[in-house]
Amino acid sequence: MTRDGTDRDGESAERPALVCARCGTLAEGRPPTWTCSVENGARRYFCDACSRENLRSIEGRLDSAWW
Template sequence: MTSLPEGSDQGGSTTEPQPPLVCARCGMLAAGPQPVTWTCSVENGTRQYFCDACARENLRAIEGRLDSAWW
């Protein structure tokens, strides 16, 4: 299983307000929940989110960190 019980990857209640997502590269704020065009990466045990522009600009570096089973 990759998710926490209750179907939440964030833990806690879904009624609690979540802080806005911020792009780890350029600092852009997401309008609302995680947009489908944003990328989530776990680096050193910490989730980092990247806006679509930063993800697109750094796609080769992102893919280079994936195990070959993913590509």
């Protein structure tokens, strides 16, 4: 898939919908306020409400090089 959302043949390639891994909220498009986490090699997405509620826990897992 290219940056404009089309595959190599120029046809529109639909991306799978994002679902919050914590509360199950379904995202419309690619919301910039959501958080992406890689856990055990898999990407997990969290809505802005769940990210806000769990900010301390999320930041607590970062290596000191990130802060």
